[in-house]
Amino acid sequence: MLKPGDTIGILGGGQLARMMALAAAPLGLKCHIFAPEGDNPAFDVAAARTIASYEDVAALETFARSVSVVTYEFENVPARTAEILSALVEVLPNPRALETTQDRYIEKSFIRDLGLAVPDFVPVDSLESLTAAVAQLGRPSVLKTRRFGYDGKGQAMIKSETDLADAWSVIGQSPAILEQFIPFEREVSVVAARNTVGAVVTYDVAENRHTHHILAETTLPAHISAETERAAKEAASRIGAALAYVGVFAVEFFVVGSGENEQLLVNEIAPRVHNSGHWTLGGAETSQFEQHIRAIASWPLGSAKRLGRIEMRNLIGADSDQWLDFVTEPGLHVHLYGKAENRAGRKMGHLTRVLP
Amino acid sequence: MLKPGDTIGILGGGQLARMMALAAAPLGLKCHIFAPEGDNPAFDVAAARTIASYEDVAALETFARSVSVVTYEFENVPARTAEILSALVEVLPNPRALETTQDRYIEKSFIRDLGLAVPDFVPVDSLESLTAAVAQLGRPSVLKTRRFGYDGKGQAMIKSETDLADAWSVIGQSPAILEQFIPFEREVSVVAARNTVGAVVTYDVAENRHTHHILAETTLPAHISAETERAAKEAASRIGAALAYVGVFAVEFFVVGSGENEQLLVNEIAPRVHNSGHWTLGGAETSQFEQHIRAIASWPLGSAKRLGRIEMRNLIGADSDQWLDFVTEPGLHVHLYGKAENRAGRKMGHLTRVLP
Numbered sequence: 001m002l003k004p005g006d007t008i009g010i011l012g013g014g015q016l017a018r019m020m021a022l023a024a025a026p027l028g029l030k031c032h033i034f035a036p037e038g039d040n041p042a043f044d045v046a047a048a049r050t051i052a053s054y055e056d057v058a059a060l061e062t063f064a065r066s067v068s069v070v071t072y073e074f075e076n077v078p079a080r081t082a083e084i085l086s087a088l089v090e091v092l093p094n095p096r097a098l099e100t101t102q103d104r105y106i107e108k109s110f111i112r113d114l115g116l117a118v119p120d121f122v123p124v125d126s127l128e129s130l131t132a133a134v135a136q137l138g139r140p141s142v143l144k145t146r147r148f149g150y151d152g153k154g155q156a157m158i159k160s161e162t163d164l165a166d167a168w169s170v171i172g173q174s175p176a177i178l179e180q181f182i183p184f185e186r187e188v189s190v191v192a193a194r195n196t197v198g199a200v201v202t203y204d205v206a207e208n209r210h211t212h213h214i215l216a217e218t219t220l221p222a223h224i225s226a227e228t229e230r231a232a233k234e235a236a237s238r239i240g241a242a243l244a245y246v247g248v249f250a251v252e253f254f255v256v257g258s259g260e261n262e263q264l265l266v267n268e269i270a271p272r273v274h275n276s277g278h279w280t281l282g283g284a285e286t287s288q289f290e291q292h293i294r295a296i297a298s299w300p301l302g303s304a305k306r307l308g309r310i311e312m313r314n315l316i317g318a319d320s321d322q323w324l325d326f327v328t329e330p331g332l333h334v335h336l337y338g339k340a341e342n343r344a345g346r347k348m349g350h351l352t353r354v355l356p
Numbered sequence: 357m358l359k360p361g362d363t364i365g366i367l368g369g370g371q372l373a374r375m376m377a378l379a380a381a382p383l384g385l386k387c388h389i390f391a392p393e394g395d396n397p398a399f400d401v402a403a404a405r406t407i408a409s410y411e412d413v414a415a416l417e418t419f420a421r422s423v424s425v426v427t428y429e430f431e432n433v434p435a436r437t438a439e440i441l442s443a444l445v446e447v448l449p450n451p452r453a454l455e456t457t458q459d460r461y462i463e464k465s466f467i468r469d470l471g472l473a474v475p476d477f478v479p480v481d482s483l484e485s486l487t488a489a490v491a492q493l494g495r496p497s498v499l500k501t502r503r504f505g506y507d508g509k510g511q512a513m514i515k516s517e518t519d520l521a522d523a524w525s526v527i528g529q530s531p532a533i534l535e536q537f538i539p540f541e542r543e544v545s546v547v548a549a550r551n552t553v554g555a556v557v558t559y560d561v562a563e564n565r566h567t568h569h570i571l572a573e574t575t576l577p578a579h580i581s582a583e584t585e586r587a588a589k590e591a592a593s594r595i596g597a598a599l600a601y602v603g604v605f606a607v608e609f610f611v612v613g614s615g616e617n618e619q620l621l622v623n624e625i626a627p628r629v630h631n632s633g634h635w636t637l638g639g640a641e642t643s644q645f646e647q648h649i650r651a652i653a654s655w656p657l658g659s660a661k662r663l664g665r666i667e668m669r670n671l672i673g674a675d676s677d678q679w680l681d682f683v684t685e686p687g688l689h690v691h692l693y694g695k696a697e698n699r700a701g702r703k704m705g706h707l708t709r710v711l712p
Contacts, residue, residue, distance in 0.1 A: 004679055004692050018381070025378055025401050027683065028692030028705065045381050047400035285687060300684045323360055327383065328656045331641055336360050336384030349384065 002068050002297035004028025007047065009067030009089070011054070011081070013040025015337040015347060016073035016273050019281070021045045023289035029297065034063050041338040042073075054081045064088035071247060071296050075101050075271050076148055092296040093247040097271040100243060103146045104268070105177050111266045114242055116235050118266050119254070120180040127168050133178035134158055140181040143167050145174045155213075157181070182265060184254035188222045190232045191277035193248045193291040194240040196298040201291065202233040203284060203304045206276045208252075211316075214345065215275045220283075220310040224255055228262050239269060248292035250274030278350045279312035280304075282333035309355040320348035358424050358653035360384030363403065365423030365445070367410070367437070369396025371693040371703060372429035372629050375637070377401045379645035385653065390419050397694040398429075410437045420444035427603060427652050431457050431627050432504055448652040449603040453627040456599060459502045460624075461533050467622045470598055472591050474622050475610070476536040483524050489534035490514055496537040499523050501530045511569075513537070538621060540610035544578045546588045547633035549604045549647040550596040552654040557647065558589040559640060559660045562632045564608075567672075570701065571631045576639075576666040580611055584618050595625060604648035606630030634706045635668035636660075638689035665711040676704035 002008070008024055010017045013035030021031040022045055032048040033040065043049045048066070052059035060081060064070065070091045075098060082095040101107050105123050112118050122133040124143065134141060139162070145154035156167040158178070187210065192202040207222035208215055222229070236251045252267040277288035286294075286302025294301055315326075320342050326334045336349035358364070364380055366373045369391030377387040378401055386403040389396065392410065399405045404422070408415035416437060420426065426447045431454060438451040457463050461479050468474050478489040480499065490497060495518070501510035512523040514534070543566065548558040563578035564571055578585070592607045608623040633644035642650075642658025650657055671682075676698050682690045692705035 004676070005694065005696065021401070022378060022381055025374070025694065026691045028679065028694050030400050030694065044386050044403035045377070045401050294683070299680075303686050320360070323384065324655075327650070330659050335382045338361065338381065338384050338386065340361065 001299070002029060006030070006068040006297075007032050007066065008293065008296065009034060009063055009070040009085075010042065010046075010073060011035070011070065011077055012073035013038070013042040013049075014073055015041060015339075017042035018045055018337060019278075019287075019289045019335075020071070020073065020273065020292060023287060024293045027290070027293060027297070027299075029293060032063065032067050034059070039340050044338055054078055057084055060084045061088060069296050071292070073272055093243070093245050093249070093271050097243045097245055097249070101269050101271045104144055104149065105146050105175075107269060108177065108179075108266075110242070111239070111269070114238055116238070116266050117264065119182050121177045124176040124178050127165055130164050130168055130176075130178065134164060137178055137180050142179045142181055143171055143176055144179060145171050145176050147174070153213075182254045182256060184256055184265075185258055185262075186223060186255045187252065187267070188224060188232060188255055188264075189218075189250050189252045189274065189276040190236040191248060191250045191274055191280070191288050192233070192236040192240055193288070193295050193301050193304075194245045195295040195301050196246050198241070199301055200237045200240055201301045201304045202236055203277060203280060203288070204306050205229050205232045206279065206310075206312075208276050212345070214316060214347075215314055216316070217314070218276045218279055218310070218312040220279065220306060225262055228255065228264060231264055235264065235266065239266075243271075245271070247271075247295045248273045248277070248288050250276060252276070275314065275347070275350075278314075278335070279310045279352050281335060282352050283307055283310045283312070283354045307354050311353040311355070313351045314347055315349040315351065317342050317344045317346055317348065323349075326351055357655070358385060362386070362424040362653075363388050363422065364649065364652065365390060365419055365426040365441075366398065366402075366429060367391070367426065367433055368429035369394070369398040369405075370429055371397060371695075373398035374401055374693060375634075375643075375645045375691075376427070376429065376629065376648060379643055380649045383646070383649060383653070383655075385649060388419065388423050390416070395696050400694055410434050413440055416440045417444060425652050427648070429628055449599070449601050449605070449627050453599045453601055453605070457625050457627045460500055460505065461502050461531075463625060464533065464535075466598070467595065467625070470594055472594070472622050473620065475538050477533045480532040480534050483521055486520050486524055486532075486534060490520060493534055493536050498535045498537055499527055499532055500535060501527050501532050503530070509569075538610045538612060540612055540621075541614055541618075542579060542611045543608065543623070544580060544588060544611055544620075545574075545606050545608045545630065545632040546592040547604060547606045547630055547636070547644050548589070548592040548596055549644070549651050549657050549660075550601045551651040551657050552602050554597070555657055556593045556596055557657045557660045558592055559633060559636060559644070560662050561585050561588045562635065562666075564632050568701070570672060570703075571670055572672070573670070574632045574635055574666070574668040576635065576662060581618055584611065584620060587620055591620065591622065595622075599627075601627070603627075603651045604629045604633070604644050606632060608632075631670065631703070631706075634670075634691070635666045635708045637691060638708050639663055639666045639668070639710045663710050667709040667711070669707045670703055671705040671707065673698050673700040673702055673704065679705075682707055 007030040030047040250270040333352040363386040388404040689708040
């Protein structure tokens with residue numbers, strides 16, 4: 001169990017690490033951020049920083065010895081990095097969560113094996129196997145690289161007119177899966193926390209709207225039945241338990257059908273604090289960031305109670321130019337990430353409205 | 357007007373600076389902390405630090421050139437320090453607020469000249485003038501140094517049996533005032549913010565209980581009439597306007613009499629965020645720390661709306677050993693300051709309960 005004064009190591013220097021560090025401070029915990037050179041807004045709110053590559057063994061070892069636990073803000077932590085750190089200090093969530101979620105084929109197989117519904121999928125490792133997979137799942141379907149995909153990167157739609165060789169090139173001829181295309185009613189997610197003694201807290205289900213594959217807006221409550229809401233939270237609990245997970249994670253779902261036929265398909269698991277949980281800053285009794293810190297510190301979890309109807313909007317690129325309007329609106333929770341440049345597609349901040 | 361990405365300079369590295377820095381970050385503003393060597397918990401959450409004496413001209417000038425505005429967490433900023441900084445960068449609250457509040461005689465004269473009630477007071481600069489002052493105000497009365505008093509330091513009670521030469525020694529034979537002793541019903545305070553265009557926001561009146569001259573507990577609403585509540589807020593507004601103040605400040609009052617005879621006497625002004633406003637973190641729509649940052653950034657102020665009945669308790673010295681109990685209590689807002697040692701009398705953190 002960590003105690004006030006102890007230091008948490010965080011891999012990654014972006015906005016998620018920054019919001020974790022801001023949540024750790026009022027609990028009396030310090031943060032040490034490890035990140036490669038670049039724009040690292042988490043550095044501005046942390047007690048210590050290491051600028052080094054995730055392959056730099058000496059830097060990783062020095063970092064591991066300076067902290068009481070290591071966590072991370074992104075799922076693509078190299079396996080070797082996690083291994084080097086784990087030899088010296090506890091890494092939470094445990095590296096198994098990384099292995100399972102870094103590879104879409106392993107991830108979807110794991111979820112299906114838990115008895116949870118997922119879109120049909122088939123592994124693809126060549127143009128020939130892609131051709132066979134498309135014959136099996138039909139068109140439209142979606143080709144996705146097994147690794148390093150996020151915000152729509154590493155994906156290609158297979159439409160009626162798509163040339164399969166082109167699609168195979170678009171994703172870089174990397175090991176992939178072909179996935180059934182799901183004409184969903186809506187996308188929802190559950191953010192959950194699990195601590196070292198297996199206690200689980202789930203936030204209410206969030207409904208998400210994406211633009212160009214990037215989360216644009218999250219609203220709560222989601223437009224789903226109470227039954228579906230329960231099922232989503234139950235699925236998250238089962239996934240957390242099966243991974244012996246410690247920390248905050250998110251499960252994204254497609255909602256298909258409606259009324260009595262409403263059904264959930266798991267889309268993916270994010271082994272970290274999640275953009276669809278940013279509303280919890282100001283919109284829930286305990287934010288997902290504090291919850292994550294409590295979990296990895298082996299502390300009791302906080303209440304996930306929602307404080308009202310929620311509208312969370314991401315500020316992407318030039319959206320953040322209107323910051324003065326945002327800070328002027330009474331009662332609006334504005335969170336800016338302190339990034340140096342508002343390049344197109346870059347997450348610059350978010351806004352949360354908590355409505356009665 | 358500051359814009360996201362700009363840097364605020366803060367003199368002082370304690371918990372008040374720390375909570376200001378934590379409030380600045382979500383607004384996209386960076387902080388640079390200037391403090392002498394020592395335990396400086398604000399360093400753990402700031403983008404930049406300077407460790408130097410407040411008399412180090414070269415360090416002050418470098419600091420001033422690296423920031424867009426300078427503020428401070430304590431009222432005893434040396435006049436020469438403020439002067440050196442003011443020549444290079446805006447200092448807010450303006451140095452006049454420091455001059456007025458650093459000297460009890462000037463402070464009380466200023467308040468009285470505004471037409472606000474204060475306990476009777478007489479300047480004292482020798483044993484002879486002390487003797488004359490006691491003859492004028494009677495016993496009991498309170499001898500207080502004009503400068504550098506806080507948390508009861510620099511004070512001596514003049515009781516019926518007190519030897520005046522002893523009392524004069526106790527306070528170090530420093531320039532002082534003798535003040536009428538006020539057998540108050542209760543102590544209350546108003547935290548207020550004023551921005552660069554003269555807009556004022558006042559938080560609800562807080563009732564304060566001190567132990568050994570250190571704030572122990574703050575509760576809201578205060579046990580005072582609606583009329584007295586209005587009068588306290590009005591007094592704070594007048595003080596802010598008269599000082600052309602920019603930032604957050606607190607006004608402490610004694611409440612004397614009760615019922616129709618309830619009356620306020622101003623005790624002192626604190627030209628900074630204030631311990632009796634810590635409840636606003638979690639207990640008000642906008643915390644006093646965010647409010648201060650907004651004011652000195654020339655941004656619109658936030659809402660000071662209180663979110664429920666409030667109980668704020670300071671954690672002094674070994675109180676903080678029970679941190680695990682505190683973080684286990686559902687819904688309790690725990691704020692620990694990350695100080696290395698919990699020496700007796702030291703403010704280690706605070707707890708806020710927001711009740712329906």
